[in-house]
Amino acid sequence: MDMIIIPAINMTPILPEIFLSVLAMALLLINVFRPGGQKSYLAYISFIGIVVAAILVGAGWGSHIESFSGSVVLDNFATFFKMTFLVAAGLTVLISDQYMEREGCNHGELYPLILFTVVGMMLMASGTDLMTIFLGLEVMSVSLYVLAGFNRANKKSNEAGLKYFLLGAFSTGFLLYGMALIYGATGTTKLYKIATIVGQMTLPTANIMLVAGMLLMLTGFAFKIAAAPFHMWTPDVYEGAPTPMTAFMSAGPKAAGFAALLRIFLVALPTLQVEWSQVLWVMAVLTMTVGNITALRQDNIKRVLAYSSIAHAGYALVGFVAANGTGTAGILFYMLSYAFMNIGAFAIVILVAKKGETNGNVSDFAGLGFKRPLLAVVMTIFLFSLAGMPPTAGFIGKFYLFSGAIQEGYIWLAVIGVLNSAASVYYYLRIMVYMYMKEPTEDFEWIQLTAPVALALVIAVVGSLIPGIVPSIILQYAEMAVKLI
């Protein structure tokens, strides 16, 4: 008997992905064989699975293993981002059960889909081949389209799902076209080889195919991270999607988009840095300004947070323009902090919103501060962190992002950034104004704080506050993570 010779494949780099995929499939099966009834146990299993995956991911810290003929790599950069995704997913799972139960759409498929999204994001972070990154992105996106429209009975949720799907598919086309052009220009899809080939070109900027490919890829990713002018889908999708999914989308996939962007542009296209940083400069300014200015005029709290999420992508882009150690470490730190503070804020929004999200406006927070002081204090911490006030993680994150830009001489970019930040304070303060300075219109007694949500809030508060006081505990890892790419 002849043996089929399989090339040696090291499975270690994708062990957490395998684990989560198997878990997700198992959950799907369990869900099929136990139809109806309570689905909370699925949330608990998923959460435990995410914790286990986090341990697996954490164990890989410090190693550098390439596998699958160099299309996947396990390095600190990937590990840091994977942790961010797991934090986002873990918090989302914790806040989902109560919401889905209340809205009457606690279908068991939710949790496997979240896990599949995480698998996709993880592949994006560790892929070193355009194809791997694309596959990861598709796994993530397809699951997200379903998640956005998960509340089947709700028109807005349906609209969100469809909108996200149509525009998402469109942007994927851009991305794929860009990748194809890059392949055409360099003859490879492996990032390191692209870097070598582009580095050997005498005049890479004259290679139209290469430049066009780069710009098209940038467009594709800009859609995923909701950067202006490709942000139009964000408010509607964020408003319509079930709130826990909105929280998840604003933190997880955004971070994944940045992971892939950073890896592709810093590893494969550093030769073109002058060109892409100019494009990103404009994009960063647009994204920050559009996000903040529009957020000022919103009344629906999900839309406020949606637009603010656009602005936050803009801040992260500032660090990307700098493309130095400070800026990129800032992006990593910020994405992780953002997962904590934004999902935390959305958790409070869920609690206040009532069934059917009838309490979805900023004004519905009136008087929360003295009716439910603890919730309001927690919300205040998230809001100050989002606004970038010390001593929160949001401040340290912004500090490093903008410092990176200043270090590279982009003073004006930093100035525009901080002015935007000051403008953003207005709409975050507005929520606090309602919470503390207006007379209550509700008694807020209906708010039920279940154990998982409380746990999520505790984790989120710790994550938004402690790194603001002792940033080194996270920053040192972020720094090590960006050294390798």
Next chain:
Amino acid sequence: MSNVLSLTTFLPILGVLLLLFIPKDSKGILRNVTLAVTVVTFLVSLIILTGFQTNAEFQFVENVPWIAAGPFIMRYNIGIDGISLWLVLLTTFIMPIAVLSTYTAVEEKVKEYMICLLLLETGMLGAFISLDLFLFYIFWEVMLIPMYFMIGIWGGKNKIYAAVKFFIYTMVGSLLMLVALVFLYFKGMQAGITDFGLLQFFTLKLDMATQIWLFLAFAFAFAIKVPMFPLHTWLPDAHTEAPTAGSVILAAVLLKMGTYGYVRFAIPLFPEAAHKFAPLIATLAVIGIIYAALVAMVQEDVKKLVAYSSVAHLGFVMLGVFAFNVEGISGGMLQMINHGISTGALFLIVGFIYERRHTRLITDFGGLSKKMPIFATIFMIVTFSSVGLPGTNGFVGEFLILIGAFESELRWWTIIATSGVILSAVYMLWVFQRVMFGELDNPKNQKLSDLNAREIAIMVPLVVMIFFMGLYPKPFIDKMDPAIRKLVAQARIAPVNAQVLPAGHPSLDAKPAEEAVPAVNPHDAK
């Protein structure tokens, strides 16, 4: 007692932890605990005073690593010299008074109010003692949060507008300062500076263009806080809407952050640029003095009047500081403390009558001295102090400022500014007359009661300080003198600037010259 400075700064935070365990309905306990915490903080801060050596060095220094990531190293680096010493003491001195003033004024949400007060105290103290630029920035920003809530929750009719305006104004300035701070750090790094420690940056030589930009960013942030004309518009709103204790702290301490920022950071870090902009800043200061005094004169609301008088007084401080000589800066520093005491006292006085009558309109009052003799006496003393009558603290500060500024390149500015002294006498004495003297014609004022024991207890320390500093300012000046001499040496620059200053002169010389002459004499006569 090597970390007595940290102890002073963070005692209020410990107090907050204590308050968290007290049920919110036990208002009396909450108030008393807060008072106890602030009094203990004050007593601890006296250890700093007694242990302070009169020299130019930073003392009680604590310097431990805090953050080290990327290109940045931030340290928990604190210490005080003669300049910050008095501001620290002013803060710890004012706080118990502010707390005591809330006993009957604040009945709603007492627990939250007390927590805000204590957080504010830590923020203010932290900003005064920071010797690390980054640490300073953190405290500077943190201070905003409790003040924002104090105005916004316990404020008057327009509280939300005032609170948000206060927050955003300050935030814009300080964020630009943050950019400058980071830029300065990278400049320093090229010169071999390893962390955000302030003292190292004093030795950093920067070229003029860099200095100008950095100075502008710092000066802008501080000018908003002072506040200097034309960035002062948030102040009357914030003051009018804030609850009494908030106004007292805002006037007594928070505004000093701005002037302190110039003395501690903007001038010694960028001396050449500071000299270049001295005429501009002096002009704004003088405009502030005159304009605020004129606006104060026509106010119908006593509290607004006091708020505008703050703008005028701080204008004097700025003028003294930008004289760049020992007299001017000493006067400026002294006036910062004086203003803290006398304007703090004025806001308390306004608070007393507001609590009794729930109005602050001057026209609602008149002849109160007949019903409230003790109140009238105290009000009069404070008014004299605010006007700068000899024998009170206000005189010493203003006199030193005017002497210092007159001897500096700001002579013409001084001459105009001096008229502000008269204007301040006009609006203060006039308001005193309208409120306290005349016919007691409003029937609602008939049954007004005089100050009670608690209110007298609040005012006595302030009155004592008014006379003590007015009659015997020596210990205050002596302690700060070495630090100020050091600052003057740091601010002294090569004569290159001699060419810069005259350029600013002629434009301003022409107009004010004739009105200047009569302006000096009345002051001398006083």
